[in-house]
Amino acid sequence: MTQGSTRRTVLATGAAALVAGCSGTDTDGGSSTATSSAPAAADRQAAPAGEELGRTADIPVGGGKVFTAQKVVVTQPKAGEFKAFSAVCTHQGCTVNRVADGAIECPCHGSAFRAEDGTVSRGPAQQPLETKRITVSGGTVHLI
Structure with a gap:
């Protein structure tokens, strides 16, 4: 063998x-x-995939919210439309700190990114923010 x-x-x-x-x-x-303490399949509800970031009610229309611990920014460009991007500025790696007037802003060197698609609206950054995947379910946003 x-x-x-x-x-x-x-x-x-x-x-x-x-x-x-x-x-x-x-x-x-x-x-x-054999006994099982797991509930029957009919009794279980599938939990949304991914890490819960926060409530949709906390993300203003036309604005957004930075989730610093997860390094993600979630925006709501139009009512009910949610987008997510990396919160790490593509210029020199600082974390963006706010979303105002449709722009995701970086405090380090003044770069700004469009809340609807993460593209650069004001330099010195030249690359857009990386898009992140999220799901919205039951009034909560989950990072996938």
Whole structure:
């Protein structure tokens, strides 16, 4: 036998033993009952994917909110339309600090980015902010 087949044999044997151990039948011929504390599938609701950032109500229309810990800025250019971008300025890596009058602003050197698409509206930055993926569900914004 080669080293590879020995390893496969051991893994296959171990998997078979694991399955047998979970079959619900014990070694003396009796049966055992497994219980689960997990709720039935019908009782569970799927949680939105990703990390919760905040409430949609906290993100003003025409403005936005910077989530410093996650280095993300979420904007709401139009009512009900949410966008997300990296909060790291593409000029020299400072964190943007506010969204006002449709612009995401960097305090370090004055760069500004459009809240609707993250493109540069005022330099010295020359590259847009990186787009981030979010979902909006039940009045909350989640970073994917």
